[in-house]
Amino acid sequence: MPLSLLPGNRPSFDSTGPAGHRGRMREKLLSRGPEALADYEILEMLLFLAIARRDTKPLAKQLINTFGSLAGVLSASPAALAVTGGLGPDAIAVLQLPEEAARRLAGPERRTTPILNNWDRLLEYLDQALVGAVPGQLRALLLDNRNRLLADETVQGEPEHVPHVLAGRALTLHATALILIRVVPAGIPDRVLLKREAVLAGAVRTAVSLLSVIVHDHMLVGMGNWISLTQKGLL
Structure with a gap:
């Protein structure tokens, strides 16, 4: 075999x-x-x-x-x-x-974090976030380097203190960008409001730029309308 x-x-x-x-x-x-x-x-x-x-x-x-x-x-x-x-x-x-x-x-927490990387997403977020907001309120949206929202905070204090407050918050949260939101109060002419808010936004931009933080925009929101200081060339 x-x-x-x-x-x-x-x-x-x-x-x-x-x-x-x-x-x-x-x-x-x-x-x-x-x-x-x-x-x-x-x-x-x-x-x-x-x-x-x-x-x-x-x-x-x-x-x-x-x-x-x-x-x-x-x-x-x-x-x-x-x-x-x-x-x-x-x-x-x-x-x-x-x-x-x-x-x-x-x-x-990461899955529900908004990513505010374009106008549509920002406006959609604000439609919900500003429900019941008090007129005159100043809000700061602090973002990371991918424009994910780290914090949405009401900013208190006198205008001259706001830049330093926001610089401190950006440093604490390791934010790389922010968006300012003003809930427009009634009775202030647009020209006066724009001038005042442009001064504030410029001061904030100067303060946070020392930390390499960018101010994407300062938006005035109220009565179903919004104004972008960036689009108006005021920031």
Whole structure:
């Protein structure tokens, strides 16, 4: 009888198919930790969950080449993954999990923090934040370097003290920008109000510039209308 047919003498070879490759990937993950995985290997293992019997390594590399990086793949829209990436609904659903997990990991306070990086978002925020605001009130929106709202505070004190108060708050909160909001009081002519508020905004800008903090705008809000000192060239 040929040796190759004797019981117990069959040679053992590692599988070269998808199942064997997946086993080696799992072993690498368990023995060396996720930090040992290349970007395409992380993506490859995520795709294991959606694609049962196919080598996902070429697909993972193709997706990273298409979207530029692992982060680009994981933050791509479902439509982009379907059209550009050529993925089916199961794989698309799996690739949305890491971004959602990261969002939840950031904590509820981060998830609900407004990002005031354009006019529409700012005005939408003010529509809610200024409900019931007292006429004449001065508010300061302190922002981080991505224009996320760190604090919305009422500013108290005489006008000459406001710049120093805001500089102190910006320093405490590590703010990099701020927006001033004045709830317009009744009975003051626009010309007088604009001149007074432009002086205040200029003083604040001078004080906080020493901390490399930018004043994006000073807005006058009231009676359903708003005026931007930046747009009027007064700041």
